[in-house]
Amino acid sequence: MFESLLESLTLGSCLLVALAFSQADSVKGQNIDNCPNAGSTYTSRNKVGFNVCRQTDYGVDNLQSVSQATLNACIEWCSTTPGCIYGVYDPVAKMCNSKGSPYTPNWKSDPSFDSFVMTSAGLDAPATKTKNGRWSDVIQLQVIPVAAYMVPQFPSVTKFLAFSSWSPSTFGGAAQYQTAFQSYDITSNTQSSFMVSNTMHDMFCPGINSLADGRLMIDGGNTDAATTIYDPASNTFSRAADMKMGRGYQASVTLSDGRGFTIGGSYTGGIGGQNGVPMKDGEVYDPSSNQWTALPGAQVAPMLTTYDNAGAWRTDNHAWLWAWSSGSVLQAGPSKNMNWYTTSGSGGVTAAGTRNAANDQMCGVNVMYTTGKIFGAGGSQSYSDAPGLKAAHTITINGVNQNPTVQQLPDMWYGRMYANAVVLPNGQVFISGGQTYGKGFSDTNSVLQAEIWDPKTNKFTLVGASSVPRNYHSVSLLMPDGRVMSGGGGLCYVNGGCNDANHQDMQFYTPPYLFDSNGNAAVRPQVTTLRSSQQNGNQIRVSPGGTLTVTLNSVSGLTHALVRLGSVTHSINSDQRRIPLTVVRTIGSTVTLRVPSDNGIVPPGFYYYFAVASSGSHSLGLTVNVLKG
Template sequence: MIPTAPKLPRDGWVATASSEESTADNAAARVLDGDRATIWHSRWRTASSLPQWLTIDLRTAQRVSGLVYTPRADHRNGRIGRYEIRLSLDGTAWGAPVVTGMMADDETVKTIGFAVSSARYVRLVALSEAGDRGPWASAAEIDLLGDPGLPPPTQGDPSVAGVWGPTIGFPLVPAASAVLPGNKLLTWAAYAVDNFGGANGYTQTAVMDLTTGQVSRRQVANTGHDMFCPGTSMLADGRILVTGGSNATKSSIYDPRTDAWSSAPDMTVGRGYQGQTTLSTGEVFTVGGSWSGGRKAKAGELYSPKTNKWRSLPNVSAAPFLTADPAGVYRADNHAWLFAASGGRVFHAGPSAKMNWVDTAGQGKVTDAGTRGDSRDAMNGNAVMYDIGKILTLGGAPAYEKADATKAAYTVDITGGTPTVRRTADMAAARAYVNSVVLPDGTVMVVGGQSYPVPFSDQTSVLVPELWNPATGKFTKLATMATPRNYHSVANLLPDGTVFSGGGGLCGKCATNHPDGQIFVPPYLLNPDGSRKPRPVITAAPVAAAGGAAVTIGTDRAVKGFSLVRISAVTHSVDNDQRRVPLSSTAISPTSHRAVIPSDPGIAPPGNYLLFALDNVGTPSVAAQLRIG
């Protein structure tokens, strides 16, 4: 059970600030008076500037796990935008921020969580005003959250368990995310930053600059598309196709080269929670999705970037993909695990116990590919291609919600055409609503989830991630997370070989919204003392290559090999475009290497990839970006 962190009693607390407009009764003490109509405001009658800070003295050291910021309701000026929170035991030594981020420019109460820590002093630092209206900061009320009573975090040897970075606050709940060129991360929620519902025709988005840590927010309205619970695909040219969701027939495209959203043609069928993936042809296949747009069987369709049109596939019925969910098709056709293969075909690995091959030519065709070993239906489990034609599936439950999840994991090898399924070692914990991320060395990180899945709940959360090793077939426990990541959470491999994990919730005025994320540093980057290992550097690499091409890659030292990981997008834990492709290479010299791009676009579908060099102990470089096709 994951208890909710309680608000600490404020008796005896003292608030101080870097500046306050005391003549207007805007003193720091007002954040503790229990009246939202009174506020602290930094000095505004005379010169003021940012940053400004507000410090709460709890009078004694206590266990603290979050800060609740209530913005002023009478006026927008002074609402805090970018912020950081620092802790201290003595009011003098503050250390690094425990959380940084950006708050939305609205009246909603903001809950900012962070790892449980002992502190007497908690300082909220305003780095910007949310609407850039002036050099001010304000707050109506400040509360602090106590220890939720979680088990003590297990860290262990960093070279075995990895480490988590500080919490990063977002101005929305990141329920969908995609890695962008320029070391940036795109996230989005729904029509609201913390809630969904209806078909409102606009979406709240945020972009995090992974280099600076700064987050910028934007409302996207020009496409008329509420992009909650969509299908997501990375197109061959690096654009992101987002389909369906709350506006069930809509399609939108984000172009990272211009930082612009545009409309794409409507789908032939309205969908939400559909399965979707980019094919070897560069087209996009989608199927199912009865959460939105009507509860009925929803056959597949195909989007062509060349013609900018959708084409129905009437012979690709949703029926072969269904689970036996007691809620019927509304839940049974959700979140299909789809993998592009040669010749425009698709392999369907689940979450139904039955697997299928899909031919997208003409009117389409579905061929039975057998069952996934002794697996039951595994809705809200996960699947990832960790090597050429090799898929790891894990977790899930026989129903979308309120059914026990499983610890079971399987490997599915489709290289021979007829799938070969093997049961690999079980995970330490059962998980549904789980994310998995393939790493450059072929291991797979498993993040978050619940052992008994219930939407918008943090009960039965699994806070210990695991790492699966294909060489041993076993899972290893990693360092404990600070925040549950369940329904509406995401995880992405970042260009520096770390992993972003964030989101969860998106349920309005609930206690389980998590508008934040953390970055995990995997064991392969760390020494036992927690210091960073030396890592190879790619000194030269092409920015584009055709399938079958031999490319020259320069490094600053001898390396063992190279791998490609396709840049992809994730929503509701589904990341069908994610795959790792190890490259065949030979050394020309200790620092010059010839690598061959697979000629079959079914192995390396066209699109943007992260190119990693790995040294003799498996430490990856920071990635170079390579476009294939």
Template structure:
């Protein structure tokens, strides 16, 4: 298809005497190779181009400087060099100017083979897939390997449509004879031709690199794509000057946990890190963009592609199934993407083994479950309380996949926390976001009698933060842990920590002081028996810088003083983050903002990090594709990976930050699932468990797929919203080996082994976990 050609022109008679337009240089041309994308420019002496001027420069040294100016202006396809005064006039194809002979000593600079822009006026085709535009450039060809070939198409738009729907394709060649269409990738060379062909190429806004893209690995093994001839619009996160290459710019972006894309401008070595919250558009321009692709999976883990959902998953629940669990329930509010309205809840059901997603509306309980309390009962049902309909209780039964209405709470609540007790009951406290402010003392739900009982002695005043908004925020999102003898330990977010008892009207007693500042909307996770990690948060719910501070609290017997140890700080300050304990006892923290601002992606931290309690250290992990801030949630999956999703979900009629709604999620595969070369590690296999219903203190048998040595841990299935997951906790257990059978004894304390559904994980000598088996623990 390729033929060496020249710019297309039509012979006309100019008003300035009888001068014919030309379609090729009448003298011997010299050539200039553009540094931007390697395009080839012809320099033709004693010619001129009429038409409008894009830009004008003076005082240039030579014709090469003029060619450089044209090469670095994506609009420019021709330029005129006038030696007297060193003047340079940039032109484009849309001015309908004519290339003519001239005796004024001018030279015309024009693009020839190895084009990086259309030398003629281009048509336009709006791509239906992702909103990218496609230009149609007549008189050009693209040389290179053919991705796919079609014939019998009706027009060039049909060819553009084929390219738009093939993610590999950045250019296609349309041949009218026979209606042929040849799809090409970014490595194809764009040239002029006289064969009547047209090149279809992606143009602003882009959904893929318009030119040949290369990759670069930073020192930590992260992979970045480098795309010449492109730009990213939007606000700058940071700016650097004096860099030598796009690779240096990629390294600067890699060092900033908020950065996914950056723009490198060779002139001056400027690097602009782009704020992902600005949702900038990827466009054609004479610059180079860098964008994050992936981390080194062996050291930082790996995020999946985005999983689209029909709702914004502000809350979620890991659904138990015995012995193999593979479902998550997500819910938003009375509508999929805004909250407010009441009377029903929109759910999504996701099977992470099959990838199947479905949507449902729960209206029979008349309950908008936005911003509720959530706890798992001993029989696997989940109790969801309050929120937008602040007094209502709804109960989900995984055995029937159905919802029933429970008894109303004694006190209406929203943004409360609740936790399951050692005796199988549920305790809740706080929640002044809805149902009135203040005096949201504790109450207990007994599933055996289906009754709520108010505990006036379990006073909320002891756990209030000093939030500037008062009780409306001060009693929100308590960090609650059911413990021995029906007690509750409140680890935060208030500075003061408290023991609550739930018999004889309830009581409260201070257990300790964690630090000098409240940590509202921080994370709190029981990563081992009586060991609680707390990190991040802020003294105020809104409009306050967050902290990196982290603490480990050790609890033992009820009413005894607890031990608080400050541990290493997180790498990034975070509020509205989420924490998930892994089978090996490490804690994965995702998302959050360095400055708290609801319904916005501003200041969002994309890099996750991992706390190792054995080494008292935090390690930066792979970064997510979108910010996960206010109204995000994460949870451990049965396959030992981590779900993280949501964010946004503005109120009905609210004027929230555009682009901050995220009806999607991603799944993180931790480093323990990879070999050192990044390949998938061989995983242990639990063939079976002797029983899926276990009593506290009982023994059971795990059959492994081989006779290797293993360690074991149990993690309670989680439910999460607003940075709170009171259901999850981890305990390590020892086993006795007989061939490939392991006998494991559970702790003989239902305060440690809270009734409910638990994952059973086996870990190899290299720390690689199995898919979990799910068991139900009863009193």
């Protein structure tokens, strides 16, 4: 009887143990929305708050890992580490892991780990602002901003324009020759929408660039050969001469002589050429005569990407175009092969070496962060349905028709396709949005967390995360106060069923250096007066080689730069470049600055002037018009 009882107890114990293991297995790895235990809060020594949940894990990749003795020590480390918002501690291995700020944290029960995340108050803590910067609340807009443009104005810019397609929130269907626009006033935070129909032009997916006099040229897109000119002085839109061939997804740029150059663009207007090979060679627009001229020698074939999973029509899209001396243009991407284009006569093309032997970088980002130096990163081999790349490079111009010098940089923290990049007044580059696996009109695999590349250290630093995905059809622009506008994404095909990826909104990002140690606005250099050698009333105009004279509250430790006002669509902003200025003399609190003498270095058009302190804090941007020499 005793043996029978013992056998029963043993069997029962085994069943209980088996049941316990079975329950543990069912809990471990289970996705959760709330902490399954009581949870707790922790405030770090620098007063950053975190929510803590033991025996849970975030099932995403580690971005940084360091050894820490305790969970509390791990959280303290996270509170001082840029970009650490979500974290996981392994108490057995005593390993502290930053998860960054993932779009989908994939929170799971797991008795092997303890997880923590910064609270809303922690995100707004002074110590967080000074390392991660700060995103504003989401601001609803009246169109999905597929393209955007800073509107020139003296003495400083107060608004930008944004536009979508024939509708504020969709595209496609029967042809409708109009475009939905809106204006946003950044001083009053007010907006108004309007429809442009007088030019009979659906401007969706065009080339876009600012001309020397500040007018915006919008060429091609859905109405594939049309050109529309927006004049900020009169706030009017007019139809200009049609291009020689229809184009969409092309890139356009303002040349050193004030003309506009465009190339590629097989999204609309047919592929051209023979046997499905794109042959949309370059052409130039002369604003003085309102005339386009074909450049048969500026052949598109050398700049095609090597392969796209959707076909040849995707291989001539969104060229990285950089105007340089004597009407030349460096095509620095997205194809792995670079080329110089000449725009005189019938045009020409000269091979300029290879940027990245491993792959093309379609839908990557590029920006001139200082004179003759271009930052390029991300993108993918194909236009859609392909992995986003982490690869980054600098491309240094060595002269027209000379091969640039290419330097491979450390990888970005995230692979990004459909991202945007903005050069900041201090020369750093802010990269935001995109997907680790690119798929148009989708938010899957989104990257919310931004990063900043510093050319002084060649390092990428993780910073704050936006609230909304910014992927295909998103934009970003530098504001005159140094914030970055990041908005849009989506604009689904009519009845396309992808409305969840439509983002008719924006946020402003404030970089870390614009906060002081208390989390308040940092002290900025103050400009008392700004004058120029070709000044016209209150309009600061300067010729190449001319001077700017600036009086400030103090000139100690300052550098000075011009940053060209941006116009952006489809991750391309050919207008964007930053040009440091040379100090000629300093008398008291007044400094005289020399503008470069070559319109190739400083193309004609409108710029912000910034005085930049060693901390990165800078003056409010004042408008300068660089004239055509």
